[in-house]
Amino acid sequence: MSRIGVFVCHCGTNIASTVDPERVAAASRGIPGVAFAAEYKYMCSEPGQQMIKDAIREQKLDRIVIASCSPRMHEITFRKMLKGTDVNPYMLEIANIREQCSWVHTDKEKATAKAVDLVRMSVSKASKNEPLFTSTIPVTKKALVIGGGIAGIQAALDIADAGHEVTLIEREPSIGGKMAMLDKTFPTLDCSACISTPKMVDVGAHPNITLRTSCEVTGVSGYIGNFEVSIRQKARYVNHDVCTGCGLCETKCPVKVTSEFNQGLSTRPAIFKLFPQAVPSKPVIDKEHCRKLREGKCGICEKLCPLGCIHYEDEDRDFTEPFGAILIATGYRLIDWGALYGEYGGGRYKDVLSGLQFERTVNAAGPTEGHIVRPSDGKEPETVVIVKCVGSRDPKKGKGYCSRACCMYAAKHAHQILDKLPGTRVFLFYIDVRTPGKGYEEFYDQTRKDGAVYVRGRISKIYEEKGQLICQGEDTLLGQQVRVRADMVILETAMEPSAGVEELTSLLGVARDGNNWVQEAHPKLRPVETQVGGVFLAGACQGPKDIPDTVSQASAAAAKVIGLLNKSEMETSPMISAVERDKCSGCGACVNICPYTAISLQEIDDRLGARRIKREVASVNAGLCQGCGACTSACRTGALDLLGFKNAQILEEVDALCL
Amino acid sequence: MQSEKQKEQKEKLDELLRKADVRQYDCYQCGKCTGGCPMAHAMDLKPRGVMRCTQIGSLERIVKSNTIWLCTGCHTCVERCPHDVNIPNLIEEARYLAAEMGYVRRDSKILNEVFLANIRMFGRNHEMLLAGLYNMLSLKPLQDMPTVPHMLTHKLIGVLPHQTKNTAGINRMIARAEKFSSMRPAGK
Amino acid sequence: MKYSYFPGCSMESTAKSYRLATEYVMGRIGIELIEIKDWNCCGATSGHALNELLGLALPARSLAIAEREEPELDIVTGCASCYARLRHAMHKARTDNASRYNIEKTIEEPYGAKREVYNFLDILTSEAAKTAIRENVTGGLRGLKVACYYGCLNVRPAEVTGAPDRENPQAMDEIVALAGADPVDWAFKTECCGAAHQNDAASVTRPLVWRILKNAQANGAEAVVTACPMCNLNLEMRQDGYTKKTGGKAIPVFSVSELLAVAMGASAGRIALEAHHVPAAKVLASALRRHGEGFAI
Known part of the structure; x- marks a missing residue:
């Protein structure tokens, strides 16, 4: 007979207010196989754990049931605790009486009865538990960082500085991301380029970093410590090994393409560097627009290049590399406000800019060399209206969430206008002003002192009359409709996840939240990890973020990656599928159903009566199996069983409830 | 403690919101509704104010406002509302409630009565009769008078109205609508 | 059909x-x-x-x-x-x-x-109707700049009308362009004109009309085209104050049917154009004359 110990947690009042722990413990003592039962305020705390360890020693317990929160929360905590005792860590069962009981019920009598049932089920399962032992796998000591914005740059540098190899891939021809487009950063007004370009250069020069631009992930296989990642290097048509970045090729290109870096406010040639400080500082050809590649005519850049770097026959190349850890840092993009907001002109009015367009306008390296002028006629505006929450906090047309950074950069935009064009009238239309950050409220104060007029209310309509923009809204503090004649309007638009994040997360098996942001493993306790082992995240791919938060998160994620890569080998979960070869008919149903390609058919020698035969049976790769159990339900002969969740164990639980 | 009157107001307001399919907590007072409202300049309680009153429980200010009578039903507010708060529905329901409670704007009352009389007589709206009777009853006999000669010359308005033949059926329908309206559909 | x-x-x-x-x-x-x-x-x-x-x-x-x-x-x-x-x-x-x-x-x-x-507007933008319009118009209205006014109720509320774009609809612009005229890009296509209260709140609905007319003219329109008799009447009848109080110029307002009829060669008398409060025939006649076509007023 097993000697099971039952430990019931109050979880403060989380459990105890709806479930009576003392009665659960008392009832547990009557369950066959239970040798000891106790309750305590916080089982996961140091005294709680000590209480369990003492009971194991004094009561000679061989199996443990803990009635507490979800196993997702503390199963690992208690397994670690058992490592120092005579009880195998897998002889543990958690009865979830919090998320699945106390939190969802109100009737204390019924909830307590249900908690007793849950404990009874766990005791039954525990009685069938067997000791399991972890094995180890080697770790590939190399990290992949996906996305070369400030998050990816910071993380790559931190990992590389710790002595590990990093490959940083970026789909654009240069790293730098959104931060490279900005003029100044709030609240300190440091020049964005001055603080980000040195980091970009560091990435390009770091001996531990392999920088791959114009690259995208096309496939991922493997598991924590041992990923195989397929990467596509898009054709650049320029040999970067030889190119010195002299820029001669760009000067005579006859094609003019709308500049994506300048947000449509200027043009660029078809052979181009994304921006002057690009890293790598070498051009690529945009095949969608290059005359030579489209029509076979032209070839001017080839003639101009003194080093013969231009290769029109260049093609996309695919390659595969092993990595031990993957970090997602794919960032954000701004919503396409024109398609959503007809009431703001739907993009018809030239002098209605997005915040990022204004950043390019006010940037000394931008199309107007930093002069704040209207795109329509090149004149300096006398009145500017800034509209916040365009697409944010708008579940009907845009996004339900707050984009977090806009309040601050709207204030920064107002400050920049008043600084460069003193005397300009600046009106900021807002719903709430949110400044939760160090020095942020002070910056907002300063912006008002600078002369910006904050108007509480959301603009309802923007229209044009005789070249004059008119912004119509309500001053909700006055309770009056207002119409402001403006020369320029800046819409502070919502952030949304970058294009392609759905495909990338699908390849990685990583979850997204309802708004398509990458889902962290736990919002408070595991904020830079995903629920897939070995895959981490940093920056705005997880949700709207400003630069300070992004950089902090990047360094945090880098620390996690370093922690993983510092190990030469790591433990694997023993809760994986196992095959009973005698029962396996070799039908292959499990091979098809396994989402991790962990099962294959293997030929074995066998006997049929007296005859020696060869036949195929299923074989599980312990490194790839994630213990999902899909194969066990597909197996017709019952040859497959998930260790730790064997059919017999689960049935024992069901019987405990139903019989 | 809430007084009996407060409780009654709250019940009426809850009923109003339920019928209008509007939840007061959906509104976060951004003012985009009022910003776009074509009649806001003339309203004593702006559309956002109507929602504010639902939040603080002031039914009386809503039913006594001129807003519910001046709203043109153009639906610009709900079209642009980030939370899809159906203010026109709320205003329409508030109008029915105001009528029950005896707060009907004088000009609207006259117009509605003249309109209904028109429909009872002809089944259709006889525009000159409507305008003429309304102007007299509302003591604005000169409103739009300058346009009358033009309309008569070009036979835009006639003395003999076009009409629905089955006016008896129309009158029966109006009587039934008035009778049934005390049993308004519950599943709004 | x-x-x-x-x-x-x-x-x-x-x-x-x-x-x-x-x-x-x-x-x-x-x-x-x-x-x-x-x-x-x-x-x-x-x-x-x-x-x-x-x-x-x-x-x-x-x-x-x-x-x-x-x-x-x-x-x-x-x-x-x-x-x-x-x-x-x-x-x-x-x-x-x-x-x-x-x-x-x-x-x-x-x-x-x-x-x-x-x-x-729905039925005139069916493929068959568009083809028929194309075949029947003379093209004489080329260059006539008009503002297409849809009004509120042709597009809102969205769940009742099913209109795809309630801020800047295109159906009437498309028809007007087929008729040969030149629809201007303007911002008050679906702003309410207040026709519902033209009797009982006339004084406070006038600014609605004026704002619409002003934006149409500011964007170069010579006439406003409507798809509703109530809007049409309201936009015409309330122009006295527009010219007197705002100093705006009177602007003809007529329906999309009238524009199409003229584009198809109907005479002014045939469709009683003289019945408009704001004279409508002149602007159409001068547009036709620019292309050497006559127009019987």
Whole structure:
């Protein structure tokens, strides 16, 4: 007979207010196989754990049931605790009486009865538990960082500085991301380029970093410590090994393409560097627009290049590399406000800019060399209206969430206008002003002192009359409709996840939240990890973020990656599928159903009566199996069983409830 | 403690919101509704104010406002509302409630009565009769008078109205609508 | 193409030229309008002001007759207010069983809401109609700059009208362009003109009209084109104050049917253009003359 110990947690009042722990413990003592039962305020705390360890020693317990929160929360905590005792860590069962009981019920009598049932089920399962032992796998000591914005740059540098190899891939021809487009950063007004370009250069020069631009992930296989990642290097048509970045090729290109870096406010040639400080500082050809590649005519850049770097026959190349850890840092993009907001002109009015367009306008390296002028006629505006929450906090047309950074950069935009064009009238239309950050409220104060007029209310309509923009809204503090004649309007638009994040997360098996942001493993306790082992995240791919938060998160994620890569080998979960070869008919149903390609058919020698035969049976790769159990339900002969969740164990639980 | 009157107001307001399919907590007072409202300049309680009153429980200010009578039903507010708060529905329901409670704007009352009389007589709206009777009853006999000669010359308005033949059926329908309206559909 | 036709009260009186032009144009492009037998007022806008059920029953009675008499035909109307009331009744009958029960009890007749309710813009933008328009216009209105005014009720509320773009719709612009004229890009296509209160709150609805006209003219329009007799009348009749108080210039306002009729060669007299409060013939005549075409006024 097993000697099971039952430990019931109050979880403060989380459990105890709806479930009576003392009665659960008392009832547990009557369950066959239970040798000891106790309750305590916080089982996961140091005294709680000590209480369990003492009971194991004094009561000679061989199996443990803990009635507490979800196993997702503390199963690992208690397994670690058992490592120092005579009880195998897998002889543990958690009865979830919090998320699945106390939190969802109100009737204390019924909830307590249900908690007793849950404990009874766990005791039954525990009685069938067997000791399991972890094995180890080697770790590939190399990290992949996906996305070369400030998050990816910071993380790559931190990992590389710790002595590990990093490959940083970026789909654009240069790293730098959104931060490279900005003029100044709030609240300190440091020049964005001055603080980000040195980091970009560091990435390009770091001996531990392999920088791959114009690259995208096309496939991922493997598991924590041992990923195989397929990467596509898009054709650049320029040999970067030889190119010195002299820029001669760009000067005579006859094609003019709308500049994506300048947000449509200027043009660029078809052979181009994304921006002057690009890293790598070498051009690529945009095949969608290059005359030579489209029509076979032209070839001017080839003639101009003194080093013969231009290769029109260049093609996309695919390659595969092993990595031990993957970090997602794919960032954000701004919503396409024109398609959503007809009431703001739907993009018809030239002098209605997005915040990022204004950043390019006010940037000394931008199309107007930093002069704040209207795109329509090149004149300096006398009145500017800034509209916040365009697409944010708008579940009907845009996004339900707050984009977090806009309040601050709207204030920064107002400050920049008043600084460069003193005397300009600046009106900021807002719903709430949110400044939760160090020095942020002070910056907002300063912006008002600078002369910006904050108007509480959301603009309802923007229209044009005789070249004059008119912004119509309500001053909700006055309770009056207002119409402001403006020369320029800046819409502070919502952030949304970058294009392609759905495909990338699908390849990685990583979850997204309802708004398509990458889902962290736990919002408070595991904020830079995903629920897939070995895959981490940093920056705005997880949700709207400003630069300070992004950089902090990047360094945090880098620390996690370093922690993983510092190990030469790591433990694997023993809760994986196992095959009973005698029962396996070799039908292959499990091979098809396994989402991790962990099962294959293997030929074995066998006997049929007296005859020696060869036949195929299923074989599980312990490194790839994630213990999902899909194969066990597909197996017709019952040859497959998930260790730790064997059919017999689960049935024992069901019987405990139903019989 | 809430007084009996407060409780009654709250019940009426809850009923109003339920019928209008509007939840007061959906509104976060951004003012985009009022910003776009074509009649806001003339309203004593702006559309956002109507929602504010639902939040603080002031039914009386809503039913006594001129807003519910001046709203043109153009639906610009709900079209642009980030939370899809159906203010026109709320205003329409508030109008029915105001009528029950005896707060009907004088000009609207006259117009509605003249309109209904028109429909009872002809089944259709006889525009000159409507305008003429309304102007007299509302003591604005000169409103739009300058346009009358033009309309008569070009036979835009006639003395003999076009009409629905089955006016008896129309009158029966109006009587039934008035009778049934005390049993308004519950599943709004 | 055949439709059950709900003319609406204004078509029978103040919108004389709209009616004549509609008859002319529909005849030319082969759309047959079968007037709903013994139809009645749709109830706009007082019908639903005080009694919700009456507001539903009035339009539903005409719709029920249409479905009884011409069960295969969809219904069309040329008035935005009628369109809104008819569609509202249709939408209610389709989506709310209790309402439908009450409607049927009130109108003493079954109403299945099986047929669609369209406005003129819907039917004129069908592929067949567009082809027919293209074949019938002379092209003489080229260069005539007009502002297409849709009004509120042709597009809102979205769940009732199903209009894809409520801020900057394109259907009328498309038709006007087919007729050869030049629709201007302007911002007040769907702003309310306040026609609903032109009797009982005339003084406070005037600014609505003025703002619309001002934006049309500021964007270069020589005329405003409408798809509703109520809007049309309101935009015309309230111009006295516009010229006196705002200093704006008078601007002709006529329906899309009239523009099409003229584009197809109808004379001014044929469609009673002289009936407009703000003279409409001159601007059309001068546009035609620019291309050497005459226009009998």
